[in-house]
Amino acid sequence: MTNPVTARSRRVTHDPPIVGRLVCSFPPHLSTVSAASRVVRRLRYGTRTGVGYKPTRVLYRRMYSRAQVERALRTPSLLFREANRLYHRRLNRRAYNTAGVDVFAEDWDTLVLLDACRYDMFSGQSELAGRLESRRSRGSSTQEFLRGNVQDRTLHDTVYVTANPQLYWHRDWLNASFHAVEHVWMEDGWDERYGTVLPETTTARALEAAETYPNKRYLVHYMQPHYPFLTDADESFAVDHSFLDPDEAGFWNRVMTGELGADPDEVWRAYQSTLDRTLPHVERLLEGLDGKSVVSADHGNMVGERARPFPIREWGHPRGIYTDQLVEVPWLVVDGDRRTIVSEAPAETRAEVADEVVTDRLEQLGYA
Template sequence: MYDLRQLRRALAQPRLLVRELNRLYHTRLHRRAYNPDGVDIVAEDWDTLIILDACRYDAFAARSDLPGTLERRRSRGSMTAEFLKANFDGRELHDTVYVTATPMFYWNRNRGDVDATFHAEINVWDEEGWDDEFHTVRPATMVERAKRAVEEYPNKRLLVHFVQPHFPAIGPTGREHPELNSLRVWDAIDSNELDLPDRVYRKAFVENLDAVLPHVRDLMETIEGKTVITADHGQMLGERSFPIPFREYGHPTGIYTDELLSVPWLTHQNGPRRTIVAEEPETREHGDETGPWDMTVEEDVVTDRLEDLGYLG
């Protein structure tokens, strides 16, 4: 059911109405809460899984020269929250440490949308690694924190979730068009507040991908074991959605186009495999309370970060 606010917004922004009709086709008509044909990343064989947020398969295949065997896989979700729920909900991932530049898992789990626990969570977005200029976590910061995590947890699977190539745009195009790193870009397009040529969005997206790939290589060459590079979902950059063909931007939930579901799956082994052991989740002190790693972040910090990344407004 839709409330009055949602109906008014759809009438004011016809793009949202068309998108919702397409979403109903992909989800309600086929009775699915996520893409059941997508890869179950937890069940796959890896020691380190590197997630590049919003990384399309075609862009990765064209721009990457990373070592390993590249395959095309299908994601379980068209946006991060859907991906997290489809892969992690209902699981105790006590053999895994989650190093993340995005607050999406924290936000959705603490709202009750995802029920999952890791051995430890390292919220880089809550640490000094947040870049106030571009409102994101830089790739170099993520590499540094991931390397420390391997040293701290040598017998755990490591899940490293970069923001890039997801906007904000951190390359030259982002500097030329600051609206690409200070606005909710895709919402601004929906409301006709932003109307740049598609080539600008695509150039900014490619620059973000180019910015993160050298740092991914650094991790692959440093961390021993079997490493997989993938994405939580892809990105629409002006291609037409279906069944109603209209130009789509961003990564709306429940829209199962190739641009959103086709993701890279690059496998590479560097030296011996790590011995993985599951152990109870860690706890740490926070004020007068002791709780899991994921419950110690101030709520305003979480909302500020999500607003910077374009999820709240």
């Protein structure tokens, strides 16, 4: 599959911090400089809070630290990313993409989530049997997806099998109640070499959960094709492929700020390779389960495409930005004989791990 980014440009380089470069996509009445000044003002004084609002330093303290403001001013790409976020979130009046689908209101017995899987990539690579549709996600990040779909909800008919630590890390404010949660990323589920949970591990744990809880809906969350990428066995983490190094924290932000160079062709190939590595294990899961299954994603990913309305090159999956690359996700429907779903009180499956372990896992997954 051809990388849609390089169909327009063979190589993406980081735009120099020249504000005038960004004027091309703005409405005629809005200059880039004035728009940027409004972002700075909002970074300093907060956002609108109703009719007749007055900027207050209290709101500023809640939203941004001084260090965050200073960093944004030093790095124009981050400043304009925040401007785009304010645009998409309607000046922070919505906490997630309210135009997205409530996945628990959809009809399925098993919902498979491929973390950071774009619709266009899935449609070009997947050979899984089924009827392919698309949906708009409620989030452009896992945290935002969870906020929009599970926060403060009682889901006692559902078992969540997850390779992603985000639910655990944000469990207090998400306040979601499942029948059971299987945290695959804990202990022996984690692969130290690759710095992630391998797809075959997620499949095995999901099939075990299906035997333990035979009359529940299953939400199975694979970590792939999310970074760190799974490449061919002979692919080394050499200097010229440093974007593949799972030991480097904050991968996408380092690309975004220019600290780490990345050719979009190389990133796209690694991204594709990771999905190819994952799909056979998803197929094995589907073959091992009865009922109606859906294969989807929590969000997508950007690989150097331009965001909007400020047309900066965007990388990764920053929350609060709802471009097609970030919120259009696959929805592959696989029909089967339906199983009886029963809602019951939560099972005793509470597991705990030290905060240091969680933060280490998140860093290896590129979140730091």
